[in-house]
Structures are given as structure tokens and as C-alpha cells.
Amino acid sequence: MTGAPRRLTATYRIRAGSGPSAEEIALAIAREQTLEVPAGVGGAALQARLLGRVESVRPIEGGHDAAISYDPELTGTGLPHILNVAYGNVSLMNGVRLVALDLPNALLDALPGPRFGIDGVRDIVSADAARPLVSVALKPVGLGVEALAALAATYARAGVDVIKDDHGLVDQPSAPFRERVAAVARAVAAAGDSGRRCAYFPNVTGPVDTLEERLATAQGHGCAGVLLCPALTGLDVMRSVAAGGRPLAIMAHPAHAQSAPGRREGIAPEVLFGTLYRAAGADVVVYVNARGRFSWPVETCEEINARLRGPLGRMRPAFPAPAGGVEADDAREWLERYGPDTMLLIGGSLLARDDVERATRALVEAARSVAPGAPAATSA
């Protein structure tokens, strides 16, 4: 390395058809994402300064990877236009996928990153060592406030670290936000034993004009964190919550993120969940685990883990939270593979058991039996 990069570099996987070559498409992307005018318009100096630069085009199986670098000035140092420069108009073009994103420090420094990070979230739940954490989801939507609070108490007694609202719980009449948060927070506080702290993260996702009040309500009831779905609210809304200074950790949920491995278009999951969600302030990033309901390959999960924990400017590392059909019985196996800097999120599979508390306790014990701080995954 010859010093930190000064430009934003995006790598696009191009699947060219019978039309223009990959090199021609790369040049078109470099123009589309920046000046978006015919060659020469605006003058040579401006074109030289702000037109995207095609740094490389290299063949891969079934296509090409084109690295294009951009002047950070184009972004106005705001997150919406970081997204615009990296994947704005070309997101409307078939056969162009964003597969890598390198943000210069000038842009990373303008973004909050995780306020708590892995260590801060461990502090919240009084984790005594660099051990993996266990989180569970309050669900299903449609349960009333009392039933949800009773379920939360069960989970807290069983010793989970974090209880999150299902991302589908909003402000439905069956469990309105304010009543739900008050009742669940009270139940969790009453159920926890003294040596250990269980945290409740209510879902504050909702219309943007309700956000401040929901954050204040969560904070007022002693919650140490919240659940937020940045693809439903806009990624910059999460950034504004993280930058806003409230002492609330953020667990980001991927609903509506429109990202999955192997597609011809879109943002690759490791870029979206591993880099962008962390830069935008997520302390915990929920993603789809392998072998669950969605058939993501384990390599994608490991790439997300590596980016959430690896170097990113001066930002703290964030907890990966693999989820989505993780079976409680497999918890230990997953945590041994992913390492202790992992928060396993178990949703519905516990609820199908006859004795939810006992099943949850077994899950917690399995997770605690994983050696703390052992594997090398954290130094990725």
C-alpha cells in the first residue's frame, strides 16, 4: 500500500451480451455515474477532473470485473450520494452488479460507523469475555402485548443476551409500539438475574416522522438498543440515528434490502451488509445465514463477517448476526465456524418447541460452551 486511497473505487461485474464490449460498458458507466453528458460538454478540465476513471477491466468467468474510481467531491460527502456515485443510474441497467466498494477516509470520516461496536454491545449485556452472543426474536406479529411480554420474560430467564422485536412488529393495533415497549422492557428487567444483563431492542422502523418519538420511547424505557430496517427507511435514516448521539445500539435488519448472492444485478451482500451497513452506523448486522430458508452459500456469510470485523477507516467493528432459519440445535456448530465475534439470531425455531424456556436455555448453554476469543476470524 502506498498510502490511503483518495478516491472512491467501485467494482462492477459486467455481463455483456452481444452488444458493446465490457470495456465500452465500463466507459459508459464511468460517464453515467458522473457527468452524464456527451464527451466534451462542460470543458476538458471539468471532464478530466470529475469523469469516472476506468482503472481496470479484467475477465472473470462469464463476464468482466471493471474497477472505476471517482472523485469524492461528487458525493458531497453525504451517504445518499455515495450510493448515487457507486450505484445510481447504473442500478437501472441490466447486467451490471456492484461487487466491491472502497471508500476513502475523507468519506469514511464523514460517516458515523458503529457507535458501540462489538465491544460496546458486549458491555451492554455484561458479557464477561470475548464470547459469542445469543439473540432471539419476539414474534409472531399479531400476538398481544401481554403475550409478547411473557415470551420476552421466558427468553430473559433462559439467559439470552439480546431480545429483538420481529421486524414485522411496528405499531399494529394488536401490540401498539408504546404499550409494547413499556411492557416488554418491564418484563425483561424483572426476569433477568443480577449477574447477567438481557437487552431488549424494540423495532423502531416506521414512517420517518415517527422515528424520533420511538427512539425517545425506547430510551425512556431503558432500552440499550433498537432494531431498524434501513432498506425500509432509507440507509441515510439509519446513519442519522447513529450520528444523533442517543445511547442506543443499532441492530440492522435486511428486510427489503434486495440483495442476494449470485445475481446479475444489485449490490453484493458483502458490500451492502459488510461495508455500507457498518459505515452507516449499525452495531449489529442481521443477514441471511447459510442452510436456512434462503440458500445463501456459507462463503458469502464469511465474507460479510470479515468485512464487519476488518479494518474500515477508524470505525469500530460490528457484530455479524447470521439469522433466517437457523436451527437452535446447530448453534454450536455455527459459532465454532464463525468465531466468538458473532451474535447468533434464532427466530422461529425455538417457538416450535414444547418447552420454549428449556430449549432456549440449551441454546444459550451451547453458545457459552464455545471457547471465547479463540478462532482467528476476528483478525480478518
Add this chain to the structure above:
Amino acid sequence: MTGAPRRLTATYRIRAGSGPSAEEIALAIAREQTLEVPAGVGGAALQARLLGRVESVRPIEGGHDAAISYDPELTGTGLPHILNVAYGNVSLMNGVRLVALDLPNALLDALPGPRFGIDGVRDIVSADAARPLVSVALKPVGLGVEALAALAATYARAGVDVIKDDHGLVDQPSAPFRERVAAVARAVAAAGDSGRRCAYFPNVTGPVDTLEERLATAQGHGCAGVLLCPALTGLDVMRSVAAGGRPLAIMAHPAHAQSAPGRREGIAPEVLFGTLYRAAGADVVVYVNARGRFSWPVETCEEINARLRGPLGRMRPAFPAPAGGVEADDAREWLERYGPDTMLLIGGSLLARDDVERATRALVEAARSVAPGAPAATSA
């Protein structure tokens, strides 16, 4: 029709591989998007009430279309969770595309829709008849405030209806937001002749905490509308602007919308731009025209047009604004095809001409020569 639908119905195009059948995938989607727990959890009554209902699964070429209906209660009547129910977790699953969306009046009534609509935008620019409108883009990013203001004056003298900022113009040092809006608004007001009004729509897209100030600045300088990129800010941010009561029309730009015809995943353009952008409050919806830089088929454009103009609860129709490499010379042909309820958006092609004002005037005259109120497209 036997009365207005009471449920939200989403239709998914399923490309099943060698695994589960389309019927099995449809049932999995109905569960994933709602209760997200194993069968039976929460009790039979709750499952019967809130589990998605597979209404039909019919074979199409290369796959199946599955219509699934949902209880509107799941959405909490907020736009973020309308997106979540229609295309939340399944957006992370390969081979599942959202191709149709029917919103019941209970949800449409909770959304603003266009505040001005086609008639209101015509009033803004004093259009004397049901004629097509012409809009142009101020660009490229990197030009200074004076150069942008001079270009805007040229366009205004040539008689365009709407001048919009390029969506890449934010608050860069080359043309900071406040100075740009002040100078361009002044130049446009000074250049317009008395019988005709040219409107300037500055780009207010940016970090969510800057939005109110930018809207106030635009309004303070007499702007009648703004440009906003809802995929960069979050769709609900546009909804909140439309519902906020400022007398500013909204032109929605598709940057980062990640939608295009023919994909296996994502939201079909006619659903996203035709239904959701309109419901969320866009008065004008910019989309990618056929034969431009992005190779969208004209049928997609016509479907977007039909949905922006057709019935949608009690909402006003919105102007379609085909754009993206439209050649000025083809303006008349496009407007004859799309009908008078169209705002043609010409970007860079005018700027490559030797005499921009003359080329723009020719464009305006070509558009004015299209018979007003003629084709039947408006009654789609």
C-alpha cells in the same frame, strides 16, 4: 368488480429451480412475509387471520405467477411496512420478483399521492392546454453557480416548462446548494417572458437532516417544485415531504432504484415507478425511456405511463417523464406515441449542440406541435 379490495395483494413471478415447486415457494413466501414462524405457532386463530393467503399460482413462460393477499393490519398503515409486506424478506431470496401490487383503499387513503398531479403541474407552468410539457436538466455536476444560472437562463428563454437540477448536483463546493438555488431561481425568473412560466426544480436529495432546510430554501426562492431521488433517501422520506404540506411539486428521479425490465428479482418498474412512487407523492416520475442508453422496451414505458395516469384510489394522476438519453430530434415522435399527459425530459443531448438555445427552442416547438389532449392514453 365486486367492490373495492380489502386486502393487499402482491403478485410474485417465481422462477423455481430443481428444488421446491412454485406452489411450495408461494406458501413459503406467504409465511415469510407475515408470521415467519413454523406452522401452528401463535395459535390457529392468529395463523388464520394474518398468514398470507395464496390466491392463485398460474404457469407463465419460464415460471409461475403467484398472487398472495395480506391483511392490511400487517403494514401498520405505514409505507415502510407496506414495502415490507409486499417485498421484505423475500427480496433476499433468488428467483422471486414482485410484478404486481394492489393496495386496498385503507392503505391508499393513508398515503398522500400526488399533491399537484398532472393538472396542478400544468397550472404551475401556466400551460394553456392539455399539452405535453418539456423539461431539461441543469448539468453537468462540476459547473459553477454562474455557469449553471446562465444555462438555466438559456433554457428559460427557449421556453421549456421545467428546469430540473441534475440528480448528481447536491451541495458540492463547485455549486453549493444555497447559492445555486438562489442564482438559478433568479436567472429563471428574469429570463421568462410574461405569458409563460418556467419552473425550476432544485435537487433537494441529501442527508435526511438537511432536507427541511433545503425545502425551505427552495420555497423561499419561489421554486414551485423540487427534484428528489426516493431510492437514495428512502421512499418514505418522499412520502413525508408530500404529506408535509409545503406548496412544492415533487419530481421523483430513479437513481439507485435498482429496477429494470426482465430481471429475475427486484420490483418491476411499472410497480415501483407507476404505483409506489405515485402513491408516495410524486407529481412527476422520471423513468428510463426506451431506445436510450439503457435499452428498456417501450412496452414497459407504456405500462408505467398507464399506471401513473390510471385509477389509484382517490389519488391524482402523475406525469410520466421519460428520460435517459432521449434525443431532442425524436421528441415529437415520442410525444405522439405517449400522448399529451407526458413531460419529456431531455438531458445531455441538447448540451452537445453548437447553439443550445436554438436547439432547445426547436425542441419546445416540436413538443408544442403535438395535438393537445388527443390520444386516449389518459383514460388508461
